[in-house]
Amino acid sequence: MIGLNADLLDRFSAIVGARHALRDQADQHAFLEEPRDRYHGKTAIVLRPKSTAEVQQILQLAHDTRTAIVPQGGNTGLVGGQIPDGSGLQVVLSLTRLNAIRAIDPISNTIDVEAGVTLQRVRETAEAADRLFALSLASEGSCTIGGNIGTNAGGTSTIAYGNMRDLVLGLEVVLADGSLWRDMRHLRKDNTGYDFRGLFVGSEGTLGIVTAAVLKLYPRPRSTATAFAAVRDPAAALALLQIAQADSRAALVAFELIPRLGMELAVKHDLGSRDPLATAYPWYVLLELTSGAESGLNTVLEELLGDGMEQGLIEDAALASSMEQAKALWRPRESMSEVQGREGGSIKHDVSIPVADVAAFIAEATAAVEAFLPDARVLPFGHVGDGNIHFNISQPAGGDKDAFLAHWEDVNAIVHDIVARYHGSISAEHGIGQSKLSLLPQVKDKVAMQMMYATKQMLDPKGILNPGKLLL
Amino acid sequence: MIGLNADLLDRFSAIVGARHALRDQADQHAFLEEPRDRYHGKTAIVLRPKSTAEVQQILQLAHDTRTAIVPQGGNTGLVGGQIPDGSGLQVVLSLTRLNAIRAIDPISNTIDVEAGVTLQRVRETAEAADRLFALSLASEGSCTIGGNIGTNAGGTSTIAYGNMRDLVLGLEVVLADGSLWRDMRHLRKDNTGYDFRGLFVGSEGTLGIVTAAVLKLYPRPRSTATAFAAVRDPAAALALLQIAQADSRAALVAFELIPRLGMELAVKHDLGSRDPLATAYPWYVLLELTSGAESGLNTVLEELLGDGMEQGLIEDAALASSMEQAKALWRPRESMSEVQGREGGSIKHDVSIPVADVAAFIAEATAAVEAFLPDARVLPFGHVGDGNIHFNISQPAGGDKDAFLAHWEDVNAIVHDIVARYHGSISAEHGIGQSKLSLLPQVKDKVAMQMMYATKQMLDPKGILNPGKLLL
Numbered sequence: 025m026i027g028l029n030a031d032l033l034d035r036f037s038a039i040v041g042a043r044h045a046l047r048d049q050a051d052q053h054a055f056l057e058e059p060r061d062r063y064h065g066k067t068a069i070v071l072r073p074k075s076t077a078e079v080q081q082i083l084q085l086a087h088d089t090r091t092a093i094v095p096q097g098g099n100t101g102l103v104g105g106q107i108p109d110g111s112g113l114q115v116v117l118s119l120t121r122l123n124a125i126r127a128i129d130p131i132s133n134t135i136d137v138e139a140g141v142t143l144q145r146v147r148e149t150a151e152a153a154d155r156l157f158a159l160s161l162a163s164e165g166s167c168t169i170g171g172n173i174g175t176n177a178g179g180t181s182t183i184a185y186g187n188m189r190d191l192v193l194g195l196e197v198v199l200a201d202g203s204l205w206r207d208m209r210h211l212r213k214d215n216t217g218y219d220f221r222g223l224f225v226g227s228e229g230t231l232g233i234v235t236a237a238v239l240k241l242y243p244r245p246r247s248t249a250t251a252f253a254a255v256r257d258p259a260a261a262l263a264l265l266q267i268a269q270a271d272s273r274a275a276l277v278a279f280e281l282i283p284r285l286g287m288e289l290a291v292k293h294d295l296g297s298r299d300p301l302a303t304a305y306p307w308y309v310l311l312e313l314t315s316g317a318e319s320g321l322n323t324v325l326e327e328l329l330g331d332g333m334e335q336g337l338i339e340d341a342a343l344a345s346s347m348e349q350a351k352a353l354w355r356p357r358e359s360m361s362e363v364q365g366r367e368g369g370s371i372k373h374d375v376s377i378p379v380a381d382v383a384a385f386i387a388e389a390t391a392a393v394e395a396f397l398p399d400a401r402v403l404p405f406g407h408v409g410d411g412n413i414h415f416n417i418s419q420p421a422g423g424d425k426d427a428f429l430a431h432w433e434d435v436n437a438i439v440h441d442i443v444a445r446y447h448g449s450i451s452a453e454h455g456i457g458q459s460k461l462s463l464l465p466q467v468k469d470k471v472a473m474q475m476m477y478a479t480k481q482m483l484d485p486k487g488i489l490n491p492g493k494l495l496l
Numbered sequence: 497m498i499g500l501n502a503d504l505l506d507r508f509s510a511i512v513g514a515r516h517a518l519r520d521q522a523d524q525h526a527f528l529e530e531p532r533d534r535y536h537g538k539t540a541i542v543l544r545p546k547s548t549a550e551v552q553q554i555l556q557l558a559h560d561t562r563t564a565i566v567p568q569g570g571n572t573g574l575v576g577g578q579i580p581d582g583s584g585l586q587v588v589l590s591l592t593r594l595n596a597i598r599a600i601d602p603i604s605n606t607i608d609v610e611a612g613v614t615l616q617r618v619r620e621t622a623e624a625a626d627r628l629f630a631l632s633l634a635s636e637g638s639c640t641i642g643g644n645i646g647t648n649a650g651g652t653s654t655i656a657y658g659n660m661r662d663l664v665l666g667l668e669v670v671l672a673d674g675s676l677w678r679d680m681r682h683l684r685k686d687n688t689g690y691d692f693r694g695l696f697v698g699s700e701g702t703l704g705i706v707t708a709a710v711l712k713l714y715p716r717p718r719s720t721a722t723a724f725a726a727v728r729d730p731a732a733a734l735a736l737l738q739i740a741q742a743d744s745r746a747a748l749v750a751f752e753l754i755p756r757l758g759m760e761l762a763v764k765h766d767l768g769s770r771d772p773l774a775t776a777y778p779w780y781v782l783l784e785l786t787s788g789a790e791s792g793l794n795t796v797l798e799e800l801l802g803d804g805m806e807q808g809l810i811e812d813a814a815l816a817s818s819m820e821q822a823k824a825l826w827r828p829r830e831s832m833s834e835v836q837g838r839e840g841g842s843i844k845h846d847v848s849i850p851v852a853d854v855a856a857f858i859a860e861a862t863a864a865v866e867a868f869l870p871d872a873r874v875l876p877f878g879h880v881g882d883g884n885i886h887f888n889i890s891q892p893a894g895g896d897k898d899a900f901l902a903h904w905e906d907v908n909a910i911v912h913d914i915v916a917r918y919h920g921s922i923s924a925e926h927g928i929g930q931s932k933l934s935l936l937p938q939v940k941d942k943v944a945m946q947m948m949y950a951t952k953q954m955l956d957p958k959g960i961l962n963p964g965k966l967l968l
Contacts, residue, residue: 131852211919219694222693223690317743471675
């Protein structure tokens with residue numbers, strides 16, 4: 025390791041221009057602090073290239089000098105993947121100035137965008153062309169396409185359209201030595217050789233730096249219908265899911281589970297959240313349909329809810345009759361993370377299991393956690409239609425936050441053990457980053473780990489791409 | 497290379513049992529001849545293992561002795577990927593006895609199947625559980641899931657559900673050294689480490705032997721509506737496609753283009769094919785919708801056709817009012833390959849281009865081929881909704897077949913050159929196999945080729961997995 029002497033910093037700086045090479049701590053602030061304030065790092069320089077060619081030059085120099093590169097998009101990641109370590113020896117490579125929308129083709133249903141374009145801008149550009157870009161995240165105003173690709177972002181509408189990996193048709197990636205793998209395909213069918221796209225998507229910047237992508241678009245829905253339904257338990261929610269998925273007159277674009285405690289905390293801590301129903305119920309489902317038809321969708325949703333009631337699955341329901349009402353139904357769901365924070369400490373899990381096992385998993389994991397911490401308040405919520413549960417646990421009411429959070433690892437172990445028995449995943453959406461680095465080898469098949477190490481060795485033999493993330 | 501001496505053959509034979517180790521030429525016949533009779537090979541032994549463990553033992557022995565292994569499914573591939581070379585030194589590994597359906601979970605929408613299960617059996621098993629397995633191919637009665645995975649099979653319904661790669665949730669793969677990568681996930685979201693699934697899918701048996709997979713299921717459609725519409729030209733077909741895709745009251749599951757010549761040859765050579773329309777038109781589109789609703793779909797299709805006529809896109813149309821009529825509408829499309837054979841020689845291309853460029857591509861490639869061979873009859877047809885055109889050229893009427901076929905390579909060069917200008921693919925569905933082995937390095941980016949070679953070296957350092965296929 026040569027280390028970051030002044031001469032090397034000057035050479036990096038010369039590539040992007042001094043204005044875009046941030047060496048002052050004051051300027052670096054926004055690149056080193058992340059949303060939950062859990063990961064802290066230092067860097068001698070933050071580089072902000074404007075073009076793929078500049079990224080290539082940076083990587084060539086980094087490769088020659090064995091300098092570690094930490095790629096960063098909108099800096100919204102929750103597992104510390106985009107934050108350098110504390111050594112000061114890692115260079116932060118911010119891609120946000122690579123922000124051109126290169127092309128949009130509504131007939132082929134494709135959009136070509138650079139890594140630094142925000143998700144929201146991609147969605148808006150697609151909408152202006154009467155198309156849908158289907159990924160949707162709470163952080164879409166600031167997260168970038170490059171970050172979405174690096175982390176294989178999920179979100180609420182994956183039930184209908186898949187994860188980011190399913191939405192990528194083509195990629196442009198700068199490899200560790202600065203060479204460019206240009207695979208900006210606009211094709212729906214192409215069987216010419218090995219397909220590396222899925223490997224780069226979700227590799228958290230450890231195999232290459234994504235500089236641009238061709239993304240899939242869909243026709244823009246013409247109408248949306250949203251409902252909030254009270255159900256007895258998660259098993260009833262799953263049965264309702266079956267009904268909703270079988271009716272293909274509309275696309276089921278969201279199917280979210282919320283427990284009573286979640287609603288209580290939302291109403292308590294978030295002024296904008298109201299309980300849509302007059303009576304309290306143990307569980308709720310927030311569901312949303314979209315359609316290419318201008319009208320008639322509320323009738324479809326009413327029939328669906330009617331079927332659910334007839335089969336004894338729904339206790340009560342509210343259907344939005346305006347955009348504003350739809351927003352009000354979403355509000356408690358969207359405030360779920362925030363209101364937990366206001367209630368004190370929470371121990372969190374981002375897990376997924378086969379959809380059919382969701383109810384059994386929630387029951388078993390809840391019982392296990394309550395046996396270990398009788399006063400803790402289990403609050404499992406999220407994308408039940410994908411089997412993706414944010415299995416969070418709020419501290420005992422009025423208890424000591426730090427004392428509760430001291431159980432983090434023990435509770436993780438209890439929950440992840442049950443996840444493993446259900447052949448689930450300990451990181452459904454957020455990735456490994458720094459957060460689950462040591463857990464990965466415990467949950468991953470040995471042959472898979474060997475393949476991962478071999479792949480890393482193949483594509484980044486000097487280990488300069490985001491070291492200390494994903495793979496130990 | 498140790499070569500296949502009798503002792504080695506005995507050791508291979510002992511793994512599967514002598515009954516399932518075919519050494520007689522008479523028994524090997526079905527494994528060495530392929531549908532179009534274009535590829536011929538020899539082998540000393542065809543091994544038919546019954547379990548993943550037996551496949552592991554075979555690979556361990558092959559690895560120890562540097563014996564080449566040619567995996568084979570239903571032997572329906574069109575590019576020679578499943579046929580050994582002429583040396584007699586390559587062992588054929590037939591997976592058809594690995595034919596268990598291990599599990600089906602209609603709630604999670606997954607089915608676990610072994611590699612040797614036929615596509616048709618997967619579809620039927622899904623249907624019995626009120627679900628759809630969405631891949632559909634002409635050869636589904638004999639092709640196997642392992643082959644579908646190895647070749648990333650496409651077919652007619654990819655417009656709605658994607659290719660095989662999009663339908664694979666989990667994989668079980670025996671690696672070159674006999675070790676087992678078990679990744680039989682049933683999860684819709686899982687961000688724990690590198691995703692190798694997409695890399696193995698479509699790798700034509702050169703990176704590992706797929707022994708089982710978890711496949712995605714969809715709700716079973718309750719109704720289907722099929723129509724046959726005459727259009728002025730491919731541009732009108734594309735405009736109609738836009739209308740059909742925007743209407744999400746139903747899923748557009750097929751959108752196939754047929755030129756007048758195709759209809760003429762079908763009516764001439766296939767007793768079962770009739771022209772559904774009274775007048776001749778230059779081009780046709782066969783389109784099919786499905787829905788989760790029991791009824792009302794024909795009305796949706798009628799409205800869609802009405803819109804198309806109003807906008808001047810459709811000249812005339814026939815709508816099926818029964819299953820039988822729907823089959824009759826499909827018949828000319830399905831006989832397309834066969835009737836071309838009866839008309840004499842044809843020079844074939846399996847290409848894809850961005851959907852928006854299909855009309856321009858067909859015009860340009862047709863003009864170029866006609867300029868080179870004025871009497872040849874261009875017959876482009878196929879999955880226009882995916883940009884996948886089977887750009888075939890029939891010999892001049894009454895001309896000499898061999899004289900025409902002697903132009904194969906020249907015509908390929910003309911067509912593929914235009915494909916390259918449209919950033920298309922020279923193998924949309926069928927793969928590389930032996931057929932396009934020498935073409936691949938010409939059309940593929942150099943960095944991509946290097947990554948392919950490095951990956952092959954990483955996963956199969958001794959080069960025993962399907963040598964002479966896909967990668968030179």
